[in-house]
Amino acid sequence: MTEGEAKLIEQAGQALGPKVVITDQREIEPWATDWRGRVHGTSPAMLAPATTDEVVDIVRLAAEHGVALVPQGGNTGMAAGATPPADGSAILLSMRRMNRIRSISVEGRVAVAEAGVVLETLHDAAHRAGMRFPLTLGARGSCTIGGLASTNAGGTQVLKFGTMRSLVAGVEAVLPDGSVHSGLSGLKKDNRGYSLDQLLIGAEGTLGVITAVALKLVPAIAERAVAWAGVDSPTKALELLRFLEARTSSIEGFELVPQDSLDLVLKHVPGTRAPLAGKHSWHALIEATTADPVSDIAGELQRLLAAALQEGIIEDAVIAANEAQAEAFWKLRDTISEAERAEGQTRAHDISVPVADMPTFIIEAAAKVEAAFPGVVATGFGHLGDGNIHFHVRAGSHAAPEWYEAEGERITMMVDDLVTAAGGSISAEHGIGQLKRAEFARLAPPGRIHALRAIKAAIDPLGIMNPGKLIP
Amino acid sequence: MTEGEAKLIEQAGQALGPKVVITDQREIEPWATDWRGRVHGTSPAMLAPATTDEVVDIVRLAAEHGVALVPQGGNTGMAAGATPPADGSAILLSMRRMNRIRSISVEGRVAVAEAGVVLETLHDAAHRAGMRFPLTLGARGSCTIGGLASTNAGGTQVLKFGTMRSLVAGVEAVLPDGSVHSGLSGLKKDNRGYSLDQLLIGAEGTLGVITAVALKLVPAIAERAVAWAGVDSPTKALELLRFLEARTSSIEGFELVPQDSLDLVLKHVPGTRAPLAGKHSWHALIEATTADPVSDIAGELQRLLAAALQEGIIEDAVIAANEAQAEAFWKLRDTISEAERAEGQTRAHDISVPVADMPTFIIEAAAKVEAAFPGVVATGFGHLGDGNIHFHVRAGSHAAPEWYEAEGERITMMVDDLVTAAGGSISAEHGIGQLKRAEFARLAPPGRIHALRAIKAAIDPLGIMNPGKLIP
Numbered sequence: 001m002t003e004g005e006a007k008l009i010e011q012a013g014q015a016l017g018p019k020v021v022i023t024d025q026r027e028i029e030p031w032a033t034d035w036r037g038r039v040h041g042t043s044p045a046m047l048a049p050a051t052t053d054e055v056v057d058i059v060r061l062a063a064e065h066g067v068a069l070v071p072q073g074g075n076t077g078m079a080a081g082a083t084p085p086a087d088g089s090a091i092l093l094s095m096r097r098m099n100r101i102r103s104i105s106v107e108g109r110v111a112v113a114e115a116g117v118v119l120e121t122l123h124d125a126a127h128r129a130g131m132r133f134p135l136t137l138g139a140r141g142s143c144t145i146g147g148l149a150s151t152n153a154g155g156t157q158v159l160k161f162g163t164m165r166s167l168v169a170g171v172e173a174v175l176p177d178g179s180v181h182s183g184l185s186g187l188k189k190d191n192r193g194y195s196l197d198q199l200l201i202g203a204e205g206t207l208g209v210i211t212a213v214a215l216k217l218v219p220a221i222a223e224r225a226v227a228w229a230g231v232d233s234p235t236k237a238l239e240l241l242r243f244l245e246a247r248t249s250s251i252e253g254f255e256l257v258p259q260d261s262l263d264l265v266l267k268h269v270p271g272t273r274a275p276l277a278g279k280h281s282w283h284a285l286i287e288a289t290t291a292d293p294v295s296d297i298a299g300e301l302q303r304l305l306a307a308a309l310q311e312g313i314i315e316d317a318v319i320a321a322n323e324a325q326a327e328a329f330w331k332l333r334d335t336i337s338e339a340e341r342a343e344g345q346t347r348a349h350d351i352s353v354p355v356a357d358m359p360t361f362i363i364e365a366a367a368k369v370e371a372a373f374p375g376v377v378a379t380g381f382g383h384l385g386d387g388n389i390h391f392h393v394r395a396g397s398h399a400a401p402e403w404y405e406a407e408g409e410r411i412t413m414m415v416d417d418l419v420t421a422a423g424g425s426i427s428a429e430h431g432i433g434q435l436k437r438a439e440f441a442r443l444a445p446p447g448r449i450h451a452l453r454a455i456k457a458a459i460d461p462l463g464i465m466n467p468g469k470l471i472p
Numbered sequence: 473m474t475e476g477e478a479k480l481i482e483q484a485g486q487a488l489g490p491k492v493v494i495t496d497q498r499e500i501e502p503w504a505t506d507w508r509g510r511v512h513g514t515s516p517a518m519l520a521p522a523t524t525d526e527v528v529d530i531v532r533l534a535a536e537h538g539v540a541l542v543p544q545g546g547n548t549g550m551a552a553g554a555t556p557p558a559d560g561s562a563i564l565l566s567m568r569r570m571n572r573i574r575s576i577s578v579e580g581r582v583a584v585a586e587a588g589v590v591l592e593t594l595h596d597a598a599h600r601a602g603m604r605f606p607l608t609l610g611a612r613g614s615c616t617i618g619g620l621a622s623t624n625a626g627g628t629q630v631l632k633f634g635t636m637r638s639l640v641a642g643v644e645a646v647l648p649d650g651s652v653h654s655g656l657s658g659l660k661k662d663n664r665g666y667s668l669d670q671l672l673i674g675a676e677g678t679l680g681v682i683t684a685v686a687l688k689l690v691p692a693i694a695e696r697a698v699a700w701a702g703v704d705s706p707t708k709a710l711e712l713l714r715f716l717e718a719r720t721s722s723i724e725g726f727e728l729v730p731q732d733s734l735d736l737v738l739k740h741v742p743g744t745r746a747p748l749a750g751k752h753s754w755h756a757l758i759e760a761t762t763a764d765p766v767s768d769i770a771g772e773l774q775r776l777l778a779a780a781l782q783e784g785i786i787e788d789a790v791i792a793a794n795e796a797q798a799e800a801f802w803k804l805r806d807t808i809s810e811a812e813r814a815e816g817q818t819r820a821h822d823i824s825v826p827v828a829d830m831p832t833f834i835i836e837a838a839a840k841v842e843a844a845f846p847g848v849v850a851t852g853f854g855h856l857g858d859g860n861i862h863f864h865v866r867a868g869s870h871a872a873p874e875w876y877e878a879e880g881e882r883i884t885m886m887v888d889d890l891v892t893a894a895g896g897s898i899s900a901e902h903g904i905g906q907l908k909r910a911e912f913a914r915l916a917p918p919g920r921i922h923a924l925r926a927i928k929a930a931i932d933p934l935g936i937m938n939p940g941k942l943i944p
Contacts, residue, residue, distance in 0.1 A: 107714065108828030152663050163661060165670075166638065179919030185895035189635060189824045189860040191624050191674055191903045192912060193924050193942055198637070198670035202663055219718050242579065246691050247764050249721045292719050352661045356580030388661045423657035431663045440664060447651030451931065452665050458930035459923065470665055 001044040004065035005091060009045045012061055016054055019097075022046045031072060031092060034080040035139075039434060041084035043070070046092040052172065052180060052211045058093065059209065060178040062464045069093045070466050071205035073115060073147030076139035078350070079433025081151065081204045081469050090467065095146045098211060104129045109217045110169050110186040115146025115210050122215070131217040134161040134252075138334065146210045152202035154429035159385040160252035161218070163429065164201060170214035171197040176207070176460040186214040199455070204431055205466040207459045219291035225298040226287050226326035227305060229317035230280025234359035234384065237284045240313050241385050244286070244304055250297055253287030256384040260377065261336045268342035269335045272328070276316050284314075284384075285333050336381055337390075345395040347408040349415045353424035355387035362389060365418045369393055373411055388428040391415060416443060432470045441472030473516040476537035477563060481517045484533055488526055491569075494518045503544060503564060506552040511906060513556035515542070518564040524644065524652060524683045530565065531681065532650040534936045541565045542938050543677035545587060545619030548611035550822070551905025553623065553676045553941050562939070567618045570683060576601045581689045582641050582658040587618025587682050594687070603689040606633040606724075610806065618682045624674035626901035631857040632724035633690070635901065636673060642686035643669040648679070648932040658686040671927070676903055677938040679931045691763035697770040698759050698798035699777060701789035702752025706831035706856065709756045712785050713857050716758070716776055722769055725759030728856040732849065733808045740814035741807045744800070748788050756786075756856075757805050808853055809862075817867040819880040821887045825896035827859035834861060837890045841865055845883055860900040863887060888915060904942045913944030 001009075013021040022028060023045045032041045047069075049055045062069050068090035072082040084090045098114040101122065105111070106129055113122050119133075119140040126133045135148070137155035147153075149171065154163045161167060170183035173196075183197045200207055231237045234256060241254050259281055266272050276283075290297045298319055305317040320326035340346040353361045366378040375396035380389035393411050395403045416426045420443045432440050441449070449472050456463075456471050473481075485493040494500060495517045504513045519541075521527045534541050540562035544554040556562045570586040573594065577583070578601055585594050591605075591612040598605045607620070609627035619625075621643060626635045633639060642655035645668075655669045672679055703709045706728060713726050731753055738744050748755075762769045770791055777789040792798035812818040825833045838850035847868035852861035865883050867875045888898045892915045904912050913921070921944050928935075928943050 105826075105828050107710070108826050110826070110828075154661055158661065162638075165667070166634075175919060175923060177919070177922070179917075179922070181919065181923070182917070186826050187824050187895075187897050187900070188827060188858045189626055189630065189855075189900040190897040191899045191901055192897055192916065193904060193920075194671055194675055194679075194927055195637070195673075196920070196923055199666055199927075201667075203666055207666075238579070249763075291721075352659050354577075354580050354582070354658050355660060356577050383661075386660045423659075425659050425662040425664055427663045428659070428661040429663055432665060444664065445651075445654070447647060447649070447653060448665075448668070450649070450651070451647060451653070451668055454930040455666055455671075455927060458926040 001088065004067045005044050008061045008065045008067045008091065012047060012058060015057055016049070020047055020049055020054060022048060028092065031075055031094065032084055034083040035076050036078070039080040039083045041086050042088045043084040043090060043092040044088055046094050048094045048097045050097040052174065055174045055209055055211050056178055056180060059174050059176065063176065063178060063462055066462060066464065067091055068464050068467050069209070071095060071146070071150070071209050073144030074118065074139065074142040076143040077147065077151060077433060078430035079427070079435045081431055081433030082147065083434065085468055093209065095144065101125050102212065104131070106131055108186060111215045111217055112184055112212060113145045113215060114212045115144060117145045119143050119145065119148060126217055127220065130220055132220045133215055134218050135164060135167055145213050145215070149201050149210050149213050150203060150205050151431045154383070154386070154388065156253050156255065156383070158383060159254055165198065167216050168197060168201055168213055169216050171200050171210055172212040173200050173208040173210045176462065176465050181208070184212060184214045202431070204433060204470045206456060206470050207465060221289045222291050222293040223295065223297045224287060224289040224326065225301045226320040226329050227301055227317055228275035228329050229284045229286065229305060230276050230278065230315045231282050231284060232280065232315060234282055234362050236313055237282055237384055238359050240284055240308055243308050243313055247304055248288065248300060250288040250290050250300070251286065252289050253285070254385045255285040255333050255382060256389070257283040257285060257333055257336070257381050258379045259283070260379050261381050262332060264339040264343055265332050265335050268339040272332060275318050275329060278316060280315050285329055340392060340394060343394065344397055345399055345404050347393045347404065347411050349391040349412060350428050350430040351391050351415065351419045351424055351426060352386065352388040352428035353419060353422045355385065357422060358384060358387045358389060361422055365391065365415065368418065369411060369414060372414060373407060376411070412439070434469060437470070437472060444472060473560065474539070476539045477516050480533045480537045480539045480563065484519060484530060487529055488521070492520055492522070492526060494520060500564065503547055503566065504556055506555045507548050508550070511552040511555045513558050514560045515556040515562060515564045516560055518566050520566045520569045522569040524646065527646045527681055527683050528650055528652060531646050531648065535648065535650060535934055538934060538936065539563055540936050540939050543567060543622070543681050545616030546590065546611065546614040548615040549619065549623060549905060550902035551899070551907045553903055553905030554619065555906065557940055565681065567616065573597050574684065576603070578603055580658060583687045583689055584656055584684060585617045585687060586684045587616060589617045591615050591617065591620065598689055599692060602692055604692045605687055606690050607636060607639055617685050617687070621673050621682050621685050622675060622677050623903045626855070626858070626860065628725050628727065628855070630855060631726055637670065639688050640669060640673055640685055641688050643672050643682055644684040645672050645680040645682045648934065648937050653680065656684060656686045674903070676905060676942045678928060678942050679937060693761045694763050694765040695767065695769050696759060696761040696798070697773045698792040698801050699773055699789055700747035700801050701756045701758065701777060702748050702750065702787045703754050703756060704752065704787060706754055706834050708785055709754055709856055710831050712756055712780055715780050715785055719776055720760065720772060722760040722762050722772065723758065724761050725757065726857045727757040727805050727854060728861070729755040729757060729805055729808070729853050730851045731755070732851050733853050734804060736811040736815055737804050737807050740811040744804060747790050747801060750788060752787050757801055812864060812866060815866065816869055817871055817876050819865045819876065819883050821863040821884065822900050822902040823863050823887065823891045823896055823898060824858065824860040824900035825891060825894045827857065829894060830856060830859045830861060833894055837863065837887065840890065841883060841886060844886060845879060848883070884911070906941060909942070909944060916944060
């Protein structure tokens with residue numbers, strides 16, 4: 001523990017009490033490791049403020065004593081951005097006690113939630129108000145609003161509603177100088193200079209601590225229809241998406257699934273079955289929703305898929321007959337990673353390229369990786385309409401345990417090089433955190449790195465906000 | 473002319489030639505005054521690069537010689553943000569020769585346009601490709617893509633599609649150190665640190681020169697329906713909007729018009745007539761569109777308005793029978809400012825408050841202003857669904873010519889105070905520029921001013937990018 005940390009812990013303890021200043025290592029430990037269990041940190045204390053004022057007090061003490069803070073929400077990040085360093089040189093700042101939903105306005109279509117509100121809690125509250133917060137993802141039972149904003153989270157409904165960047169109406173944050181940025185009034189239009197809201201979104205806690213977020217709500221879903229279609233290529237899948245989008249505004253989910261991934265799910269996940277009788281090289285999972293209680297969305301989707309079949313875009317399709325079947329279709333998509341883990345070692349890459357280029361990219365990149373690393377299986381699945389694919393490379397069944405770190409790292413560098421050459425991003429939705437920092441440093445243009453560093457130094461001149469993350 | 477300016481002009485002239493370096497004052501003069509003719513500047517030269525490389529050369533020379541640049545597009549801004557200072561201490565950087573549309577991808581739904589492309593030119597090009605760029609505003613025949621991005625422009629279709637901030641897929645810009653930020657690949661998802669794109673949008677040229685923009689396209693409109701409804705209050709108008717939005721996703725324009733504004737238009741603008749037979753205190757202009765060629769959007773809107781009438785939300789409504797009538801309805805909205813000018817002096821305020829609060833704000837703020845300044849008429853019209861109203865205060869018919877600057881300034885301060893107290897913005901869509909800088913400095917929280925100055929100094933340490941604008 002540094003001298004500064006000791007002083008901060010003592011003074012914060014006196015000012016804010018033992019509920020806020022936690023030093024029992026048994027309480028801290030579960031939060032000092034990232035949720036995939038790959039990065040282990042330590043911290044002499046975990047601070048758990050319950051109000052914005054308490055965060056201000058903590059940030060002022062941190063600035064005074066030169067102590068680094070690591071803001072953390074639900075600790076479900078994929079890049080270890082909320083995991084403290086191993087040497088104990090930073091203090092965990094848990095936002096989970098700031099868990100009030102301050103307001104929900106049906107008229108204004110906005111909810112104000114504190115940073116520690118769990119996504120599913122917000123979903124439920126919006127639902128009770130007859131509204132909906134449309135961003136969702138697998139970790140919804142644990143991840144928090146502050147973390148979602150700080151990482152510009154995505155998920156499965158980005159196609160229609162965008163990432164957090166599109167869904168945040170305003171941010172309240174404590175800046176490193178202890179001042180409070182208050183962007184919560186939720187203005188739809190505000191042209192008074194640089195958007196600090198947008199700067200804080202995706203900043204991974206390196207520019208300040210997000211304490212609350214105003215979130216855009218949309219009308220509740222009145223009806224949904226879920227369909228599964230077989231296609232012969234990712235190109236046809238994208239053609240299907242464009243065909244549907246040109247004819248209806250109801251498509252909100254569109255996930256690409258290769259036959260290889262479906263086979264793994266059917267093999268490893270109990271109770272799953274293929275939606276279509278025949279085999280198809282690729283599949284599209286389609287979700288259409290409407291807020292209109294009198295519209296026949298299943299009928300509309302059926303009619304459009306029949307037309308797509310007629311035009312030779314798809315090979316076959318089926319619409320879920322009921323909610324249970326709809327859930328079963330989604331389960332096939334949501335358990336791909338789980339099935340892969342059961343099969344063996346997998347190196348995952350959360351990448352994006354321009355949407356129109358993705359169908360070709362998947363095929364070509366998979367072929368190149370499989371040629372360069374004999375025995376591996378490379379494939380991509382996920383958010384085709386966003387140009388964002390989870391490009392996974394599986395070790396052969398006889399790979400040694402060292403495969404993941406040894407050959408795996410070389411595979412990742414090759415994938416990242418291919419993505420960069422295609423004008424894409426090596427982190428589409430998971431952020432940089434600690435895990436992608438070296439690759440980001442290797443591949444980002446010097447001008448960009450210079451600009452990020454300059455902004456970081458301007459807003460956080462003492463470097464107390466989540467050092468060692470994001471910025472190369 | 474400063475020594476630095478003389479050197480820049482000489483060296484740029486040698487390197488880039490007389491097409492780029494214009495020193496004939498007759499050519500410069502029209503661009504040295506803002507388009508409303510209120511702010512007059514001078515500049516020893518106007519630089520007109522045709523390529524990003526030429527902009528890089530210019531910015532490097534400006535940095536070398538410490539010369540300030542004032543980037544300018546169509547010169548249609550409302551806040552004099554692109555007008556050079558009166559003392560000739562900055563050089564105009566006209567982006568109008570960078571007017572190529574580099575690409576339009578129907579598959580990727582993205583167009584890449586250089587900064588000097590006129591909005592209407594882009595509209596036409598998208599239309600020819602069977603697509604649409606959905607942002608539009610009155611100055612579309614002159615304003616440019618670079619200016620629209622630099623001011624985060626809004627307009628009449630923000631309700632459905634958002635401001636430029638939502639419609640920009642990526643920005644190419646020359647930063648003050650001469651490096652090029654290349655964000656044009658148009659990725660829908662990219663979480664590699666702070667969004668420089670979002671930082672440059674709305675920065676009014678103070679952080680760099682936007683040279684090209686990747687813009688999101690949407691499917692072309694297959695059919696539109698335009699309706700006019702009479703309501704008894706702004707509250708009912710907002711209720712109508714929510715009623716419609718809960719039942720259809722086709723509403724893309726929703727403009728509030730008070731009877732007072734309609735009366736002025738009918739009085740001063742030839743060839744106009746009231747859409748409804750009776751008198752109503754307030755009116756809503758509604759535009760619904762669809763990309764689906766087989767949908768009956770007029771029928772749907774008619775059915776929904778009949779239901780709204782049934783439920784007592786509206787007093788009367790009419791759907792335009794044809795395109796000519798639809799245009800006539802829009803003309804009533806678009807000529808309000810023109811009619812006001814014909815009537816006398818008007819002090820205009822481009823303000824926003826949270827959407828749900830706007831109906832009450834309009835009524836109460838108008839009453840307060842009329843009470844404090846006897847003889848004036850205060851009212852609001854415009855983008856109710858965005859919480860953005862053009863709050864206009866008309867002088868009495870016997871007001872002296874000095875009214876605008878004398879009483880007018882006090883009125884503006886009162887309006888700005890009311891807006892700020894309501895958690896709103898004194899600049900919803902027009903920006904700060906020169907004209908709103910004093911009010912911004914008076915009303916912005918110190919922490920915000922500090923953060924804006926820090927970012928400005930970090931990215932533009934020499935202060936060569938549009939000094940004297942935006943930042944208090």
